[in-house]
Amino acid sequence: MIIEPRMRGFICLTAHPQGCEQNVINQINYVKSKGAINGAKKVLVIGASTGFGLSSRVSAAFGSNAATIGVFFEKAPSPGKTASPGWYNSVAFQKQAQKAGLYAKSINGDAFSNEIKKKTIDLIKADLGQVDLVIYSLASPVRTHPTTGVMHRSVLKPIGQTFSNKTVDFHTGVVTNISIDPATEDDIANTVTVMGGEDWQMWMEQMLAAGVLSEGAMTIAYSYIGPGLTEAVYRKGTIGRAKDHLEATAFTIADKLKSINGKALVSVNKALVTQASSAIPVIPLYISLLYKIMKAKGIHEGCIEQMQRLFADRLYHGDATPTDDKGRIRVDDWEMRDDVQSEVAKLWEQATTETLPAIGDLPGYKTDFLNLFGFAVAGVDYAADTDENVSMPGLV
Numbered sequence: 001m002i003i004e005p006r007m008r009g010f011i012c013l014t015a016h017p018q019g020c021e022q023n024v025i026n027q028i029n030y031v032k033s034k035g036a037i038n039g040a041k042k043v044l045v046i047g048a049s050t051g052f053g054l055s056s057r058v059s060a061a062f063g064s065n066a067a068t069i070g071v072f073f074e075k076a077p078s079p080g081k082t083a084s085p086g087w088y089n090s091v092a093f094q095k096q097a098q099k100a101g102l103y104a105k106s107i108n109g110d111a112f113s114n115e116i117k118k119k120t121i122d123l124i125k126a127d128l129g130q131v132d133l134v135i136y137s138l139a140s141p142v143r144t145h146p147t148t149g150v151m152h153r154s155v156l157k158p159i160g161q162t163f164s165n166k167t168v169d170f171h172t173g174v175v176t177n178i179s180i181d182p183a184t185e186d187d188i189a190n191t192v193t194v195m196g197g198e199d200w201q202m203w204m205e206q207m208l209a210a211g212v213l214s215e216g217a218m219t220i221a222y223s224y225i226g227p228g229l230t231e232a233v234y235r236k237g238t239i240g241r242a243k244d245h246l247e248a249t250a251f252t253i254a255d256k257l258k259s260i261n262g263k264a265l266v267s268v269n270k271a272l273v274t275q276a277s278s279a280i281p282v283i284p285l286y287i288s289l290l291y292k293i294m295k296a297k298g299i300h301e302g303c304i305e306q307m308q309r310l311f312a313d314r315l316y317h318g319d320a321t322p323t324d325d326k327g328r329i330r331v332d333d334w335e336m337r338d339d340v341q342s343e344v345a346k347l348w349e350q351a352t353t354e355t356l357p358a359i360g361d362l363p364g365y366k367t368d369f370l371n372l373f374g375f376a377v378a379g380v381d382y383a384a385d386t387d388e389n390v391s392m393p394g395l396v
């Protein structure tokens with residue numbers, strides 16, 4: 001069928017298999033163009049189908065010839081109905097890995113559940129024995145707790161006071177003021193339960209107990225800090241509490257991994273357009289200004305540039321991994337540069353519906369958003385009849 005984007009709010013209801021495939025091929029070509037990385041050889045990526053997780057998987061597989069297992073939660077296609085983009089991305093990744101002679105298998109299910117953890121551990125045991133790198137890159141609005149069965153819902157709210165600031169509807173370019181009421185204690189606790197470190201710790205404890213982590217194995221989770229502009233709704237809001245918890249959990253996990261000389265680290269990444277970030281108020285306006293400035297300075301990166309740099313310049317560069325005073329890896333270093341942030345702050349003051357086309361990179365935002373779903377990708381023939389109902393090789 002002919003597949004077109006069908007937008008509803010922050011999401012697109014359709015996805016294009018060839019567009020997603022081309023995106024994955026572009027990421028693979030980028031990683032190859034940067035040369036080999038002397039990295040991990042057996043890698044588990046939890047949240048492997050989109051965003052930073054997909055780019056981590058591509059960096060490991062095509063930078064270091066790593067065998068990879070990917071875990072994700074995606075919607076399979078059915079006749080007349082497209083899959084979610086992470087499904088098509090993973091189909092493409094599996095195909096390309098197979099073609100390159102790389103081991104790659106994928107598990108589609110709820111990573112928060114005991115069942116999927118066990119399934120993954122069993123697969124590692126059967127096929128790889130052990131893994132030496134575990135990437136934890138989940139982003140989800142909900143988590144069903146495996147012990148209590150309670151479904152927790154995360155919220156994006158400020159803490160302590162109402163937050164009022166500008167935001168943009170990136171579909172229309174209309175800049176408005178929004179007000180978000182402060183979170184309740186329950187909101188905070190639920191958000192920490194969904195996006196904090198508890199599930200990461202469960203994964204690592206269960207893998208350690210099962211003996212599927214190799215001597216010296218490393219695990220990394222992703223965090224975000226961002227500027228003063230977004231602080232009230234991001235880093236000092238409910239999601240920030242979850243990130244505080246995730247970052248603290250790195251130390252707890254590191255302690256537990258001492259028995260295998262393992263490491264647990266957090267990498268703070270750059271603000272980028274992903275399905276997760278486009279749902280956060282204020283962030284799209286910030287990103288559209290940030291993109292404009294970083295592109296003008298020649299320092300703009302997408303997920304794959306970020307993850308390739310994380311692997312090549314931070315984790316596997318033959319020396320100790322540089323971290324900040326809180327033990328975090330920083331690949332948001334270019335985003336947080338003083339010259340970048342002072343210019344964003346200046347533009348923020350000026351941003352209105354009328355000025356944004358000139359001062360912001362809304363077209364770049366929109367293109368990136370469409371790209372997430374496989375649309376507006378160069379070289380893809382969108383007028384061609386395409387088979388939406390593709391199955392995934394290597395799906396366990």
Ligand code: NAI
Binds near residue numbers: 051
């Ligand atoms: P994303 O939405 O692109 O990817 C989320 C991944 O998690 C997908 O593979 C999805 O299938 C998987 N997933 C979600 N729920 C699942 C479940 N129940 N079971 C199994 N898999 C599930 O998100 P993105 O942006 O790549 O986020 C990954 C991490 O990076 C998050 O911790 C996020 O906070 C962090 N981060 C994101 C930034 C951004 O600007 N997008 C900036 C810095 C950090």
Ligand code: NA
Binds near residue numbers: 137
């Ligand atoms: Na991800």
